[in-house]
Amino acid sequence: MTPAWGTRTRPGNFTIHPAADPVRPLSPARDTMHFPGILFDLDGTLLDTIPDLADAANAMRQDMGLAPLAQDIIATYVGKGVEQLVIRTLGHEGTPASVDMVMRGLARYQDHYRALNGQRSRLYPGVLAGLEAFREQGARLAVVTNKGTEFAIPLLRQMSLDGYFDAVVCGDTCERKKPDPMPLFHACDLLGITPAQALFIGDSINDALAANAAGMRVLALPYGYNEGHPVQSLPVDAIVDSIVEAAQWAADATSQTEHA
Numbered sequence: 001m002t003p004a005w006g007t008r009t010r011p012g013n014f015t016i017h018p019a020a021d022p023v024r025p026l027s028p029a030r031d032t033m034h035f036p037g038i039l040f041d042l043d044g045t046l047l048d049t050i051p052d053l054a055d056a057a058n059a060m061r062q063d064m065g066l067a068p069l070a071q072d073i074i075a076t077y078v079g080k081g082v083e084q085l086v087i088r089t090l091g092h093e094g095t096p097a098s099v100d101m102v103m104r105g106l107a108r109y110q111d112h113y114r115a116l117n118g119q120r121s122r123l124y125p126g127v128l129a130g131l132e133a134f135r136e137q138g139a140r141l142a143v144v145t146n147k148g149t150e151f152a153i154p155l156l157r158q159m160s161l162d163g164y165f166d167a168v169v170c171g172d173t174c175e176r177k178k179p180d181p182m183p184l185f186h187a188c189d190l191l192g193i194t195p196a197q198a199l200f201i202g203d204s205i206n207d208a209l210a211a212n213a214a215g216m217r218v219l220a221l222p223y224g225y226n227e228g229h230p231v232q233s234l235p236v237d238a239i240v241d242s243i244v245e246a247a248q249w250a251a252d253a254t255s256q257t258e259h260a
């Protein structure tokens with residue numbers, strides 16, 4: 001598959017165009033703490049989407065003759081994209097689903113999520129104020145999500161978030177998803193920055209591993225999903241309580257570097 005980029009050409013208008021080779025700096029300048037670009041995870045970071053994800057997953061299970069699962073259980077299956085969500089949800093009872101079941105489940109899940117996407121999803125507290133604060137710092141902002149383009153773009157619009165972002169890289173934009181660093185490199189290229197100039201803000205191990213592999217600073221939020229594990233175990237630069245606090249962390253880090 002040819003790598004593709006998702007980029008916004010003007011507010012609310014996203015286009016996909018062919019990618020150049022991702023930038024891969026060999027020795028990122030980790031001592032430079034100025035962030036002209038901020039990359040955000042979506043599910044569990046900007047938006048609490050688990051009610052809709054769980055409703056769609058349970059509707060799929062019902063279609064396939066399986067009992068519904070608690071939302072908290074389904075939250076532990078979120079993070080590595082839709083295919084993994086379906087495989088994990090269908091395999092909950094301990095027997096891995098067959099390829100045929102996964103294919104049927106994927107189609108059913110996507111039909112249900114198309115109808116449910118955004119219905120019960122909510123912005124986390126501090127998201128809008130935090131995005132405004134980052135913009136006041138002069139940063140360009142991007143979303144890097146494992147959610148598919150078909151679902152991520154309308155959701156950003158519905159939640160009135162699309163106007164904040166100069167680029168949106170989704171789970172099907174590149175050949176590989178997080179925890180691979182490829183979508184992060186793509187987002188940096190769209191923003192016109194190097195990975196060492198970016199700060200990644202996410203909620204899960206997939207974000208932490210992708211950012212570390214890309215040579216980026218990374219912050220974790222404790223309120224997301226992280227596949228059921230506490231964020232305290234994540235390899236990140238700091239854990240912050242909100243996007244507002246993340247903006248403050250970035251401002252403090254920049255001013256400390258400037259005065260060092």
Ligand SMILES: O=C(O)COP(=O)(O)O
Pocket residue numbers: 041042043044078079080081082085144145146147148171178
């Ligand atoms: O789609 C997923 O599995 C998770 O999406 P995210 O990368 O925005 O957290």
Ligand SMILES: [Mg+2]
Pocket residue numbers: 041042043044045079202203204224225
């Ligand atoms: Mg997430």
